[in-house]
Amino acid sequence: MTAPTTERGRYGPTFWIGLAVGGAVMAYGARGIGADLGSGNPAKLATWVVGLDLLHDLVVAPALVVVGLAVGVVLGPRVRGPIRAAMALTGLVVLFSIPLITAWGRRAGNSSTLPLNYAHSVAIIVTAIWLVALGVFGARAWRNREPRR
Amino acid sequence: MSTAGTALGQVAAWRDRSDADPRHDERTAAILGISLGVCFAICFLTGLYSHLAQHPASWFHLPASPAGLYRLTQGLHVATGIATVPLLLAKLWAVFPRLLAWPVFVNVAHAVERLALLPLVGGALFLLFSGVANIDQWYPLPFFFPTAHYWMAWVTIGALLVHLGAKLPTTRRALAPASASALVGTEGGTARIEPDHDPAARRRFLTAVGAGAGLLTLATVGQTIAPLQRLALLAPRHPDLGTQGFPVNKTAAEAGIVAAAQDPGYRLLVTGRVTTPLTLSLADLRAIGLHEANLPIACVEGWSVTKRWRGVRIADLLARAGAQDGTGVFVTGLEQGGLYGQSILNPDQARSRDTLLALEVDGDALALDHGFPLRLIAPDRPGVMQTKWVTGLEVR
Numbered sequence: 087m088t089a090p091t092t093e094r095g096r097y098g099p100t101f102w103i104g105l106a107v108g109g110a111v112m113a114y115g116a117r118g119i120g121a122d123l124g125s126g127n128p129a130k131l132a133t134w135v136v137g138l139d140l141l142h143d144l145v146v147a148p149a150l151v152v153v154g155l156a157v158g159v160v161l162g163p164r165v166r167g168p169i170r171a172a173m174a175l176t177g178l179v180v181l182f183s184i185p186l187i188t189a190w191g192r193r194a195g196n197s198s199t200l201p202l203n204y205a206h207s208v209a210i211i212v213t214a215i216w217l218v219a220l221g222v223f224g225a226r227a228w229r230n231r232e233p234r235r
Numbered sequence: 236m237s238t239a240g241t242a243l244g245q246v247a248a249w250r251d252r253s254d255a256d257p258r259h260d261e262r263t264a265a266i267l268g269i270s271l272g273v274c275f276a277i278c279f280l281t282g283l284y285s286h287l288a289q290h291p292a293s294w295f296h297l298p299a300s301p302a303g304l305y306r307l308t309q310g311l312h313v314a315t316g317i318a319t320v321p322l323l324l325a326k327l328w329a330v331f332p333r334l335l336a337w338p339v340f341v342n343v344a345h346a347v348e349r350l351a352l353l354p355l356v357g358g359a360l361f362l363l364f365s366g367v368a369n370i371d372q373w374y375p376l377p378f379f380f381p382t383a384h385y386w387m388a389w390v391t392i393g394a395l396l397v398h399l400g401a402k403l404p405t406t407r408r409a410l411a412p413a414s415a416s417a418l419v420g421t422e423g424g425t426a427r428i429e430p431d432h433d434p435a436a437r438r439r440f441l442t443a444v445g446a447g448a449g450l451l452t453l454a455t456v457g458q459t460i461a462p463l464q465r466l467a468l469l470a471p472r473h474p475d476l477g478t479q480g481f482p483v484n485k486t487a488a489e490a491g492i493v494a495a496a497q498d499p500g501y502r503l504l505v506t507g508r509v510t511t512p513l514t515l516s517l518a519d520l521r522a523i524g525l526h527e528a529n530l531p532i533a534c535v536e537g538w539s540v541t542k543r544w545r546g547v548r549i550a551d552l553l554a555r556a557g558a559q560d561g562t563g564v565f566v567t568g569l570e571q572g573g574l575y576g577q578s579i580l581n582p583d584q585a586r587s588r589d590t591l592l593a594l595e596v597d598g599d600a601l602a603l604d605h606g607f608p609l610r611l612i613a614p615d616r617p618g619v620m621q622t623k624w625v626t627g628l629e630v631r
Contacts, residue, residue: 097344097401104400105347108393112354115389122386127378131361131387134376138364139357147331151246171443178321178447179454182367183469191372191471196486196604198477199372207468211454 164226172219176212183208246335253332257437261409266441267326268406272395274319275359279392281312285535286385288617291579299587302614303541306533309617310459313537316366317455321447323359325440351397358391370471370536458538474540478604479596481532481540484618485575487603492569496624501608503592507565507630510557517608520547520594523555528589534618544612546593549628550586558630565631566611569624578620579631580613589614592625 119128157166157173185191186204193199253259287295288305298304340346365376365384374380457467458474467473472482487493503520505513515523525545533539549564564585570576584590590613594601601607606623613621 097348098404100403101344101348101400104397104403105351108351108396108398108400110393111396112390112393115386115391115393118386118389119383122382123378127383130377131383135354135357135361135387138360139353142327142356142360143331143334147328147334148246150328151249151331155245155249167439171439171446174443175447175450178324179450179469182317182320182451185368185371185373186469186471191368191374193372193489195488196483198472198482200471201473201476202468202470204469207454211450211468215450 164230165223168219168222168226171222172215175215179208179211179215250332250335257434258440259329259332260437261405263329263437263440264326265402265406265409267322267329267444268402271319271322271326271359272399274315274322275392275395277315278312278319278362279388281308281315282385282388284308285312285617289535289620291581296581297584297615299583299590299614302589303531303533304615305617306459306531306539309533309535310456310537310539313366313370314452314456314459316363318448318452320363320367320451321444323363325444325447327356329440348397348401351394351401354390355394355398358387358394361387362391372471372536455537459533461540470538472534472536472538474538478602479599481542481605482534482538483604484534484536485570485573485623487607487624490570490573490576490624492624493603495569496603496607501626503609503625504627505552505556505630506627508559508562509553509630511555513552513556515552517594520592520609523547523551525594526588526591528591528612528614530589530612530614532612532618532621533616539618542596543598544591544593545595545598546591546609546612548588549580549590549592549611549613550588552592552628553585553630556630562630565627565629566622566625567627567629568606568622569626575619576622578611578616578622580611584613584616587614 119131123131153173154170157170161169183204186200186202187208189200189204191200257263285305285308288297291297340349362384365380365387368375369380369384376383451469453463453466454469455467455471457463457465458470458472461474464474474481477483478486487496501517503513503515505515524547526548527543527545529541529543531539531541553562553564561582562585563582564580565577566580567577580590591611592609593606593612594609596605601610606625609625611620611622611625
């Protein structure tokens, strides 16, 4: 993407108001982190915040782009939409479920922590996602079918 | 060319093509941005309420009614946070081409705007990651979760306000009816959709994003909304599973109070600003008279369930001890060393008819894990403040 030049860099009063108010709120939060989080921990928190940002920008997002492009190359235009959506939803469900499936937080002696079979749950949900994707694909194919002569 | 070089080249080509892709234009970014803004505002306000409930300020008192208010606010906090995960990922994907724009900034104000994206994006990712880890009882952070989550929320909301101020004119333009059909791509809004880009792509993309948010919500919200329990396949807690049919946050063994709680010499002390300090056995408490209340136990982690509790009204104990009107109560339990072995009842909550020291739940004696022999149960409070294994009421 080339840098748009018509408006980029021009800022009206809302920007400066937002900067003043938002900057003050950020400063309040930063002061709280410095005062309450404990010695040495603000730097650790900053590492987590910057690290998560970089993980997304340098790894997750480019990987999604490449995978999306690969799907576009391999699959035709009618199929790729439902497949991409199903892949994205599957990835979302799996990502969200990693701490559940691994049960890192489960505690011996407390049966109410992470009480379900989450691998089974993910299998059910992912199957449902792909059945819906298949249904969408089928509906599109039916709509676009060649008329009988 | 190396594989990495080829991949980078593909990403660069994708960035250039995205100018004409409705899924990456201003309108899509604006729609997702507004959705995220609403979600973060809900999470921030409900989180603030939870923080104030646990750290009372001089100007704030938890009301004693409605009884389910905290259940609502914290359920909303967690459910909204979960629904925000796909929204945030979709928004970051939609604007990813702009991250790769060149030059990086054109003047000081533009540099400040872009710099504020670091605490905004990093803060948002941190809040969602740490929040989801917390409800999953997983603590990979090397610092105290609630403190970091709370203060980072302020930083992130501040960065959001900066972003809002910068993007408000763009958002208004992008959502204007004239821009709905034809204008896409650049901040100048002058590029036209190329014929091979389907305008319906935005609708399909946003539908998929909504499906993701709805899917995660449906798969988890049953941990607090009873009729949806059967769909709660990914809920970290299940309201019907646990000792006596509902979840336990900290067991008696984990709290290290198993022997002390079962001591036959157990007594409740009522002390502080009273005319008649009391020392009461369980038989004494039953003799005072037990009352019932249907109250939710609502955890900060988002699960909640209503139970039928039976116990002694704290108001009755205060009257019997001669406590003055307007006094609060410091409740202490057997648990030592943790943050949640004690809590404070403000004057309104202490005198609510439904605030009990419960001996029974759903008709059975309290199990050890739920606070036997006595636990506090009061309306509109976080579960961690419903102190278990209560041994003392100090009137203040």
